[in-house]
Amino acid sequence: MNDSVALDPVDLELLRLLQNDARMTYRDLSAAVGVAPSTCLDRVTRLRRSGVILGQELRLDASRLGRPLQALLSVQVRPHRRELVGPFVERIRALPESRALFHLAGPEDYLVHVAVTGTSDLQRLVLDEFTSRKEVARVETRLIFQRWECGPLLPPG
Amino acid sequence: MNDSVALDPVDLELLRLLQNDARMTYRDLSAAVGVAPSTCLDRVTRLRRSGVILGQELRLDASRLGRPLQALLSVQVRPHRRELVGPFVERIRALPESRALFHLAGPEDYLVHVAVTGTSDLQRLVLDEFTSRKEVARVETRLIFQRWECGPLLPPG
DNA sequence: TGTGAAAATTTCAAATG
DNA sequence: CATTTGAAATTTTCACA
Numbered sequence: 001m002n003d004s005v006a007l008d009p010v011d012l013e014l015l016r017l018l019q020n021d022a023r024m025t026y027r028d029l030s031a032a033v034g035v036a037p038s039t040c041l042d043r044v045t046r047l048r049r050s051g052v053i054l055g056q057e058l059r060l061d062a063s064r065l066g067r068p069l070q071a072l073l074s075v076q077v078r079p080h081r082r083e084l085v086g087p088f089v090e091r092i093r094a095l096p097e098s099r100a101l102f103h104l105a106g107p108e109d110y111l112v113h114v115a116v117t118g119t120s121d122l123q124r125l126v127l128d129e130f131t132s133r134k135e136v137a138r139v140e141t142r143l144i145f146q147r148w149e150c151g152p153l154l155p156p157g
Numbered sequence: 158m159n160d161s162v163a164l165d166p167v168d169l170e171l172l173r174l175l176q177n178d179a180r181m182t183y184r185d186l187s188a189a190v191g192v193a194p195s196t197c198l199d200r201v202t203r204l205r206r207s208g209v210i211l212g213q214e215l216r217l218d219a220s221r222l223g224r225p226l227q228a229l230l231s232v233q234v235r236p237h238r239r240e241l242v243g244p245f246v247e248r249i250r251a252l253p254e255s256r257a258l259f260h261l262a263g264p265e266d267y268l269v270h271v272a273v274t275g276t277s278d279l280q281r282l283v284l285d286e287f288t289s290r291k292e293v294a295r296v297e298t299r300l301i302f303q304r305w306e307c308g309p310l311l312p313p314g
Numbered sequence: 315t316g317t318g319a320a321a322a323t324t325t326c327a328a329a330t331g
Numbered sequence: 332c333a334t335t336t337g338a339a340a341t342t343t344t345c346a347c348a
Contacts (some may be wrong), residue, residue, distance in 0.1 A: 005221050015217065022213040025342060033279045036316050041344065052221045059211040060172065064162050066312040072268065089305065096314070098307035102229065105300040111229065117313050138179040143262040148246065150255035151184065155223040155275050157253070182323060193335050198325065 005050050010035060012154060014043055015052070019152040022056035059149075062099075067115035070144040071097070071122055074108040075130060078137035085109075088135055097125055108140070162207050167192060169311060171200055172209070176309040216306075219256075224272035227256070228279055228300040231265040232287060235294035237278035244265075247294055254282055265297070 007015075013033045017024055026044070029035040047053045062070060077088055084101075092101050092112055102111040117121045122141070132140045164172075170190045174181055183201070187194040204210045219227060234245055242260075249258050249269055258269040273279045279298070287296045 015215065019213075019217070020212075023264050027342060028342090037342080038317085038344070039315055040315085050221070051218055054216040054218050055177075056214055057214060058172065058176050058179050058216055060176070060310050061208055061211050062208045062310060064207070064209045065164075065310055067310070072261065077177070088260070093305055093307045096308065096311065098175060098229050098256070099310065101305045101309060103302040111299075114309065140216075142265070142268075142287065145262060146262040150250045150252055150257060151253065153217050153219060153222055153224070153256065153272065154183075154253065156162075178317080183325090184323060195325070195336080196334055198332085 005052055007052070007155065011043055014040065014047055015047065016152050018044070018053075018056075018155065020052060062115040065099055067097075067117055069115065069122060070115045070147065072142045073112040073114060073126065073130065074138075074140040074142070075110040075112060075136055076105060076107065076138040077109045077135050079135075084135045088133075090127075093123070097121075108124060113144075162209055164312065165207070168200055168204060171197065172204065173212075173309050175201070175213075175313065203219070204229060208258065219272040224254075224274055226275055226279060227272045227304065228297045229267040229301060230267075230271060230283065230287065231266065231295075231297040232269060233269040233295040234266045234292050236292075237266055240291045245290075249286075250287060252282070254278075270301075 010033055014029060017029060017032055026037040026040040029040040029044075029055060030035065033040065034103060038075050044053070065123070077085055089101065092098055092110070095114075097114040098112060099115055100113040103109065104111055114122070114125060126139055130136050159252070167190055171186060174186060174189055177274060179193075183194040183197040186197040187280065200208070219225065234242055246258065249255055252271075254271040254273050255269060256272055257270040260266065261268055271279070271282060273282060275285070283296055286291050
């Protein structure tokens with residue numbers, strides 16, 4: 001299921017608004033896009049069911065949750081075979097420090113975005129969860145100074 | 158304002174639930190955490206005002222929005238001075254292809270997460286928006302096979 | 315897609331422990 | 332003083348035009 005879905009300007013506007021605030025009421029959406037609230041509900045329900053909308057999440061301040069340091073870890077998993085990478089992915093996803101995980105084409109197989117309490121926590125994480133593992137051939141750590149979210153995701157013009 | 162906030166188990170449970178579904182009703186939250194709906198509203202409002210909750214966003218399927226290819230671009234900006242990097246950041250954030258932007262410690266100054274329509278779109282993006290720029294000294298492109306979100310962000314145990 | 319009414323939820327002031 | 336209660340205001344939702 002990788003098909004693009006036909007989206008008219010109303011759908012796009014609804015997505016754009018909900019990307020800014022996923023808790024906007026159908027009444028407010030209605031006022032903003034100029035169709036009835038019931039139609040907004042209908043549109044959004046359709047977008048949810050069709051899989052365009054995968055979910056709605058909170059954006060949290062990691063610093064205020066006691067994880068002021070973020071980093072990206074490049075990881076080489078060798079040999080890069082299914083029976084090793086499957087468990088590796090699940091293990092990394094289950095770490096409380098992991099925020100996101102990318103499987104990449106290229107010599108660095110994985111990129112892990114982590115949020116930690118500080119440098120010693122990061123060191124522990126790298127040593128205990130990555131370099132100590134047989135399947136992990138190499139890890140490179142990059143600290144994140146700052147992160148920005150970019151504009152809403154919309155279909156190419 | 159980088160202070161951690163004191164969060165009790167009820168706050169944590171609310172955050173955990175809302176991270177899965179930011180549109181859960183206060184009534185359902187109430188049933189799940191065992192305090193009155195009005196208290197849930199109060200707690201969540203407090204979490205919003207205190208800045209722990211930064212916002213609530215949709216998670217969308219980039220493929221279904223016509224951007225089936227994602228990549229990470231490592232970018233060196235030279236010289237790495239404020240008067241150059243400020244405009245660079247704003248320009249990158251404004252690109253419709255940009256999803257997220259990281260400022261990193263290390264030889265690769267920035268990492269840009271992009272979603273594009275295909276390889277030719279990616280090529281165009283790299284050539285027109287990155288390598289053609291004076292301040293961009295180097296770009297490395299890594300394709301993303303797959304991306305996973307990880308568990309909810311919670312304070313360290 | 316819109317209307318309108320019923321059901322459900324949000325929200326707030328007052329009461330409670 | 333945080334929490335609940337209970338009722339009013341608002342929003343969601345659905346049958347039907």
